Amino acid sequence: AQSVTQPDIHITVSEGASLELRCNYSYGATPYLFWYVQSPGQGLQLLLKYFSGDTLVQGIKGFEAEFKRSQSSFNLRKPSVHWSDAAEYFCAVGAGIQGAQKLVFGQGTRLTINP
Amino acid sequence: EPEVTQTPSHQVTQMGQEVILRCVPISNHLYFYWYRQILGQKVEFLVSFYNNEISEKSEIFDDQFSVERPDGSNFTLKIRSTKLEDSAMYFCASNLQGFNQPQHFGDGTRLSIL
Numbered sequence: 346a347q348s349v350t351q352p353d354i355h356i357t358v359s360e361g362a363s364l365e366l367r368c369n370y371s372y373g374a375t376p377y378l379f380w381y382v383q384s385p386g387q388g389l390q391l392l393l394k395y396f397s398g399d400t401l402v403q404g405i406k407g408f409e410a411e412f413k414r415s416q417s418s419f420n421l422r423k424p425s426v427h428w429s430d431a432a433e434y435f436c437a438v439g440a441g442i443q444g445a446q447k448l449v450f451g452q453g454t455r456l457t458i459n460p
Numbered sequence: 461e462p463e464v465t466q467t468p469s470h471q472v473t474q475m476g477q478e479v480i481l482r483c484v485p486i487s488n489h490l491y492f493y494w495y496r497q498i499l500g501q502k503v504e505f506l507v508s509f510y511n512n513e514i515s516e517k518s519e520i521f522d523d524q525f526s527v528e529r530p531d532g533s534n535f536t537l538k539i540r541s542t543k544l545e546d547s548a549m550y551f552c553a554s555n556l557q558g559f560n561q562p563q564h565f566g567d568g569t570r571l572s573i574l
Contacts, residue, residue, distance in 0.1 A: 379562060388464075388551060389503070389565040396560055435503060445491045445508035445515040445558035452502045 347372045347440040351451035359459045360428055366421040366454050368436030377439035378419040379448065380410055384432045392434075395419060406430070431458045462486040466552050466566035473542050474574055481537045481569045483552030491558035492535045494527065496520070496548040497568075503551065509535065510558060539571075547573045 348371045358364055370376055377396050381389040393404025400412040410421045419436060433455050437448040465484045473479045485492050494506040508515040509527055517525075526538045535554075539546055549570050553563040 377560060381565070386567075388466075388567040389553075391562045391564070394562050437503075439560075441516070441559065443559050445493070445510050446560070447493070447505040447508055447516060447518075448495070448503075448553075448563060449505065450503040 347438055347449045349436050349438050349449055349451035351434075351436055351454050353454045354452065355455045355457065357457040357459060358426055361425050364421075364423045364426045364430070364456070366434050366436075366456070368419045368421065368451060369417050370419060370436070370438045371417065372438050372440065376412075376419075377446065378410075378412060379437045379439065380404065380408070380419075380421050381435045381437060381450075382406075382432045383435065383453075389435065392421070426456075426458055428458045428460065431456055462564075464552055464554055464564050464566035466550075466569050468569060469567065470570045470572070472572045472574060475544055476541050479539050479542055479571065481539075481550050481552075481571070483535045483537070483566055484533050485535055485552065485554030486556075486564055487533070489554035489556050489564070491515075491555050491563075492527075492529070493553040493563060494537045495551045495553065495565075497551065498545075498548045506537075506550075508558070515558070542571075542573045544573050547571060 350369045380392040395412045436451040439446040492509040497503045507517045524540045549568045551568045552566045555561045
């Protein structure tokens with residue numbers, strides 16, 4: 346069965362510092378991978394996606410993620426965080442080979458930014 | 461940019477009562493989904509819907525749950541007889557092409573069962 350693991354429940358970084366959020370997935374076929382962000386009281390906003398091709402994908406708000414098949418990972422990075430990046434971050438894998446493709450989410454990582 | 465809209469934002473219901481959560485997906489989208497997030501837990505898939513029928517449902521989506529697209533714009537989730545454990549945030553999502561395309565999410569409905 347498909348699964349996503351986000352090992353870090355909560356991360357705190359200082360404003361201006363670099364950030365890496367970890368994501369490992371388990372999926373038998375070619376994975377379709379996503380990072381979503383959820384601010385308090387808000388829905389899930391897509392940050393970036395990987396379907397195929399270049400393994401380093403760029404997203405919105407200065408985020409990027411790298412797909413590493415050998416490590417079954419899709420880690421999210423940002424060179425310099427801003428206070429507005431404080432939120433919950435979810436990694437997800439799209440499960441299904443045709444038609445409606447459900448998303449399987451990780452537990453989420455809550456990001457706190459120190460001033 | 462088009463959005464998925466959900467109403468109400470917060471619903472409080474007595475246990476055993478029926479509740480209907482409403483969603484207006486993005487207008488040209490064809491695939492629709494419901495997810496839920498119990499407080500402090502991960503977002504879980506409930507059901508997907510295409511061409512006026514359920515494509516897939518999870519184990520959570522038992523006989524108490526149903527979905528409907530009553531007209532060309534709304535997509536609803538009905539819980540027939542609510543239980544305390546149904547308390548959660550419910551998210552609606554949609555995309556144009558189910559496969560190989562990101563889903564767009566609404567802001568959710570917080571359902572509180574008393």
